[in-house]
Amino acid sequence: MKEDLSEATLNGLNDYQVNEDSYECSMTTDIAVFGYVDNRLKILLTKRSVGNFTDHWMLPGGALQANETLKDCAQKILFALTGFENIHFEQVRAYSDIERHPTKRVITISFYALVKPENHPLTLKRGVEQIDWFDLDKIPANLGFDHNQIIRDAHQFFKKNLKDTLVVGELLPQKFTLPELQNLYENILGLELDKRNFRKRIFQMDILKNTGEKKPGVKGGPMLYSYKDHE
CATH class of the missing domain: 1.10.10.10 (Winged helix-like DNA-binding domain superfamily/Winged helix DNA-binding domain)
Structure with missing residues (x-):
């Protein structure tokens, strides 16, 4: 049996409640967009002309604003950086390592999405220098932030989902063998x-x-x- 909490510890629980002086940090969403091209599963990456890691490839992602939900933010960022819209995506996990961002404390919520690349032609949006599909075993070494880990986690989450349901409907034609x-x-x-x-x-x-x-x-x-x- 666990020892009873001391009175001092119980009193200290008041410090764990949300109040006006509670610590605040920025939040972002990153989206691992998977596509299926020439019998190969691919990931969509962007290289941006602004912000941190401008010489690195990254997942589409950006900061959560005060009036947005996480889903709103993911949809906004995906459209702003890729032009993709009305895409189904699912939440994967959160990343909260203290020094994962060079500017300040940032917590990221990741998602994965499945698309047919032929239905979503790539176009360079404002602030995006390059955008391209990459085989999962040929991902560029110069990835920004901890996006290599986010990609691996999203892929594992995707594979786990296959055990329970068919979640690949957006990767194949409407009729298939x-x-x-x-x-x-x-x-x-x-x-x-x-x-x-x-x-x-x-x-x-x-x-x-x-x-x-x-x-x-x-x-x-x-x-x-x-x-x-x-x-």
Whole structure:
């Protein structure tokens, strides 16, 4: 059994409550945007012409303003730096190491998003010097801040989600074959999957619809599937 808290400790709990003199710091959001191009999972990075680490590649990210939620901030930053909008993304984790930012104390909340690059052409926005897609195993060494860790964590979070639900709908065409779906899974997870077990697991999830169509131009004409929420 834990020892009882002393009266002094209990009185000290008053110091842990939020008040006008409580410590404040800046907050930012960083978004790991994943795309699937030529059977390769890629990450979107930007090189900016302003701010810290101007000679480094970075994830799209920026500061939270007083009138914004974290989601508002992520959407604002993503549009401002990439032009992408109306994209589904999920929160990953928080980063609060004391000296992670050279200017002041900053806590970052990270997100990941999934897009079809062909639906989101890259354009240089104001303050962005370069923007490009990179293979996950060919990420530039000159990354700013702790973005290498944020990318790794987002990728692991993404892979973990695959165990419970199909979260790759925005990476494939509306209609796709089972081999294409399995190839995507293998690329994301970084391992080879047994064809029979993979299909058994996918059909158990009951989220695919057989369109009754066959993929044109391919020998044998494999069946095309879609997600049931696209009906």
